[in-house]
Amino acid sequence: MAVHFRFFYNRIKIYEREDIRMALLEVKNVKKIYTTRFGAVKVQALHDVNFSVEEGEYVAIMGESGSGKTTLLNILASLDKATSGKVLLNGKNLSEIKQKQLCAFRRDHLGFVFQDFNLLDTLSLRDNIFLPLVLAGISYGEMDKRLSPLAEKLGIVDLLNKYPYEVSGGQKQRAAVCRALITEPEIVLADEPTGALDSKASAKLLRLFADINKSGQTILMVTHSIQAASHAGRILFIKDGCVFHQIYRGNRSDEEMYKMISDALTVLQTGNSPAPFENGEAS
Amino acid sequence: MNKKIKKWRILPKLALTGVMKSGTVYYPYIAAGIFSVFTFFIFSSILRNDVISILPHSAYAWMLLQIGRVLLAIILLPFLFYTNSFLIKRRKKEIGLYNILGLEKKHIGVMMFTEALFSYMAAVTGGIVSGSVFSKFLFLLLLRMTGLPVEVEFVFYPEAFTETAIFFFWVYAINLVSNLIEVGKSKPTELLSGGKKGEKEPKLLWIYASIGLITLAGGYVIAIRSEVDSMIFLNFFLAVFLVIIGTYFLFTSGSVAFLKVLKRNKRVYYEPANFITISGMLYRMKKNAASLVNICIFSTMVIITLVCTSSLYLGLNEILYFNYPYDASFYAQSEKADADAANEEINALGEINDVRINGLVSYERIALSCGKEANAFGVSFAGGMQNKHNYKVNIITLEDYNRMEDKEEILGENEVLVFSSGADFAYDTVRFMDRQLDVKKELKELKIEPKSEKNVFDALFYIIVRDQKMHDDLVRSWAEENGVEDIEGFANSDYRIVRFNVEGDKADKDAFFDSLKAWCESRPEFVEFYNNLEGRANDMSMYGGLLFIGILFSAVFLMCLLLIMYYKQISEGYEDRDSFIIMQKVGMSEKEIKHTIHRQILLVFFLPLLGAVMHTVAGLFMVDQLFTTLRFFNGSLLVSCAACITVVFVIFYGLSYLMTAKTYYKIVRWGESPAVNA
Numbered sequence: 001m002a003v004h005f006r007f008f009y010n011r012i013k014i015y016e017r018e019d020i021r022m023a024l025l026e027v028k029n030v031k032k033i034y035t036t037r038f039g040a041v042k043v044q045a046l047h048d049v050n051f052s053v054e055e056g057e058y059v060a061i062m063g064e065s066g067s068g069k070t071t072l073l074n075i076l077a078s079l080d081k082a083t084s085g086k087v088l089l090n091g092k093n094l095s096e097i098k099q100k101q102l103c104a105f106r107r108d109h110l111g112f113v114f115q116d117f118n119l120l121d122t123l124s125l126r127d128n129i130f131l132p133l134v135l136a137g138i139s140y141g142e143m144d145k146r147l148s149p150l151a152e153k154l155g156i157v158d159l160l161n162k163y164p165y166e167v168s169g170g171q172k173q174r175a176a177v178c179r180a181l182i183t184e185p186e187i188v189l190a191d192e193p194t195g196a197l198d199s200k201a202s203a204k205l206l207r208l209f210a211d212i213n214k215s216g217q218t219i220l221m222v223t224h225s226i227q228a229a230s231h232a233g234r235i236l237f238i239k240d241g242c243v244f245h246q247i248y249r250g251n252r253s254d255e256e257m258y259k260m261i262s263d264a265l266t267v268l269q270t271g272n273s274p275a276p277f278e279n280g281e282a283s
Numbered sequence: 284m285n286k287k288i289k290k291w292r293i294l295p296k297l298a299l300t301g302v303m304k305s306g307t308v309y310y311p312y313i314a315a316g317i318f319s320v321f322t323f324f325i326f327s328s329i330l331r332n333d334v335i336s337i338l339p340h341s342a343y344a345w346m347l348l349q350i351g352r353v354l355l356a357i358i359l360l361p362f363l364f365y366t367n368s369f370l371i372k373r374r375k376k377e378i379g380l381y382n383i384l385g386l387e388k389k390h391i392g393v394m395m396f397t398e399a400l401f402s403y404m405a406a407v408t409g410g411i412v413s414g415s416v417f418s419k420f421l422f423l424l425l426l427r428m429t430g431l432p433v434e435v436e437f438v439f440y441p442e443a444f445t446e447t448a449i450f451f452f453w454v455y456a457i458n459l460v461s462n463l464i465e466v467g468k469s470k471p472t473e474l475l476s477g478g479k480k481g482e483k484e485p486k487l488l489w490i491y492a493s494i495g496l497i498t499l500a501g502g503y504v505i506a507i508r509s510e511v512d513s514m515i516f517l518n519f520f521l522a523v524f525l526v527i528i529g530t531y532f533l534f535t536s537g538s539v540a541f542l543k544v545l546k547r548n549k550r551v552y553y554e555p556a557n558f559i560t561i562s563g564m565l566y567r568m569k570k571n572a573a574s575l576v577n578i579c580i581f582s583t584m585v586i587i588t589l590v591c592t593s594s595l596y597l598g599l600n601e602i603l604y605f606n607y608p609y610d611a612s613f614y615a616q617s618e619k620a621d622a623d624a625a626n627e628e629i630n631a632l633g634e635i636n637d638v639r640i641n642g643l644v645s646y647e648r649i650a651l652s653c654g655k656e657a658n659a660f661g662v663s664f665a666g667g668m669q670n671k672h673n674y675k676v677n678i679i680t681l682e683d684y685n686r687m688e689d690k691e692e693i694l695g696e697n698e699v700l701v702f703s704s705g706a707d708f709a710y711d712t713v714r715f716m717d718r719q720l721d722v723k724k725e726l727k728e729l730k731i732e733p734k735s736e737k738n739v740f741d742a743l744f745y746i747i748v749r750d751q752k753m754h755d756d757l758v759r760s761w762a763e764e765n766g767v768e769d770i771e772g773f774a775n776s777d778y779r780i781v782r783f784n785v786e787g788d789k790a791d792k793d794a795f796f797d798s799l800k801a802w803c804e805s806r807p808e809f810v811e812f813y814n815n816l817e818g819r820a821n822d823m824s825m826y827g828g829l830l831f832i833g834i835l836f837s838a839v840f841l842m843c844l845l846l847i848m849y850y851k852q853i854s855e856g857y858e859d860r861d862s863f864i865i866m867q868k869v870g871m872s873e874k875e876i877k878h879t880i881h882r883q884i885l886l887v888f889f890l891p892l893l894g895a896v897m898h899t900v901a902g903l904f905m906v907d908q909l910f911t912t913l914r915f916f917n918g919s920l921l922v923s924c925a926a927c928i929t930v931v932f933v934i935f936y937g938l939s940y941l942m943t944a945k946t947y948y949k950i951v952r953w954g955e956s957p958a959v960n961a
Binding site: 079100102103104106107112114118119120121122123127130131132134135137139140143179 | 549550553554555558559562563565566858861862864865866868869870871872875
């Protein structure tokens, strides 16, 4: 597989734009190899991933299922470790953080939004949102102070006392976004945030993400939905474990972005057609 | 046509793989079925045995087994029903999937029928085979416990097999019908989402919580304060009822209310250590309160059953002594009686039959029923609540007393000795009808009458008087007060009582008793002859039978307990698995999560145990009172039995917790990285 890649595509180098600011998140030569339980089969999920995210950016990572984008996100989230390479957040190498401090690190610096919301049924929405703050030992007054403007913005003020099983998917996801934002994280990592939502709720959530980004929040979102990606400021395309294309928004509208993304995807997919032949040759 | 046949063929296969696939819930169900059949078959095969009805003194044991089997059926039916309903809830998803994939309801019906048939066959075969293996052993155990002759042959009767098979046929048929109804009325989408449903907040939380607290307290108060009187059985059932209701409400609403109070206190609630625990407990209590109540009640039942039966059995000798202080008694009308003749005859017959006569006593007494008020014995109370102050007062002379007890007491002009077989009399003077007498001494023991402070139920008094004249005076005054017409005749209506113990071989004793009884009955003064060995054997058969049933029932209760516990662990496991992953993603370390979940599980599981121990303690007061009606007065034996059994039970409970927790951990699979699941 690796052979096929180097042979066929000129990998697009992503040059870091050092002229503006130091990058918030830097991903350098990240490689991930999964080994099956008995070590018999090794699967390379990420080959050599390089990119960086600057403060205030809204980046979407696109790719088909199996392209390695979830693996990448797990590594960024420090939920998983890269086999080799570096992930730097604010210049701090994630792989150097000790296991014991990892949880606290994640809590303090990262915000998460998941496809399946990951809200605890045992807690009301309010308490779900408070959970990371409680774990960080923040006082109730402070938590409440932080919550009110956020809840207002996300439109969940009336839902705070409800339990996850009592509200709709879109509402759950907005609560999850609130939970991600309340710790004032340096970066919000979103994994297919619209994956479990209907189109109306998806649109609402994406508008919300754009708003949050406008107010300065850095967001990194993994998705395979063109609609979701079209709201982002920059889109990275990942395929078979490598980043090989990216699109900057510039001054384009969402609709124009949509068009560009789908065009890019079409090219990538049709470009893939000789693969079986090459595959045969490579092996 | 061909295709259709294939489809019908595949259904049993699906059923079987369904059973295998959900083995974690199915095998325990089958195991419970086997054990239920096993116990039922044991009862049946012992009851059906001709031997048990022929053996002497076996009537009580037989009757107890008979009642026991009915009770067993009453317990097993709802229990297996409960287990089955848990099972069907878990399997709804699979059935829903089959339905969506194109199996019609009737096909699913056939599948479920096959499953029911399979589990029925497994239970009945397993139960009867193991029952046949163990029933002889258990029969011998029963015989030993009841003191019945062990040298009998145990035979299997076909009726036992058919009875068992038929009873369980109905049990499984009922379960199948309920499953069919359950599946029939639900839509496939509902079937698919089967197990998951949000928990509703119980309404009127505070009212229910207070009802729980009040009823439980009421039950405890009744249990602790009730005394032996005509109301005690009513009180007993009332207390049991209140405690069960109270436990139910306290577990379902009380615990939730309590946790809500904690939650309302923001300072306490939003502490990292409390946050997850309180909210988690709240959720668990809402979801699992009902099964916790069941666990609590079953635990209490196991402990109380074992405490009652074992302490009765261990205290049997004492009970027998209280019921029958002597091996034999001969009652005769004293005016016609020749005391020496009886003594001589007893000794002579003893020698002939090669048995030794021990501790023979012979005395005259008259028993008068009196109403007692403080230190005064007056006319008996008639009816109403005063009834319980009526006592039998026995009057014997100092001469008889000194001879019996081998003492040389001397009494003054107006003096008497007093003995109470219950609580002490504790007065310096005694008023008998219109006579005022001085109590020279209150006797603490009397050979012919065992004494226990706790003997309230049928205590009696002895007044030992100076001489025959005073005896006559007292009897006359009683007769006058009670309006007896033939006062002279009445004054002479004492009984002469001869009581003694015998020692020797059983056959010799029997022969001796037979000939003595014949002699006594031939005498003109004959009133009654008691062979107390018979009575004791009957008692032994009854209490031994009780213990046997108690042990078997405890085993059944334990099985119920274990299964409820196991199923609860499974359902908790599936829920915690999700929470575990989420919490890790949100930023709790694995260690923190393990710690808090472990603590919650422990709390949830040991709450019923705490309840059971408290119920047992309160229940002991009542058992202690109830046992006095059986003349079991050994409170310390009861308490030590209770302590031992509670300790053993706590250990068993802990072990079964650990065992079932294994399944829980297997489901939750600690340490699985959330990234892999993402």
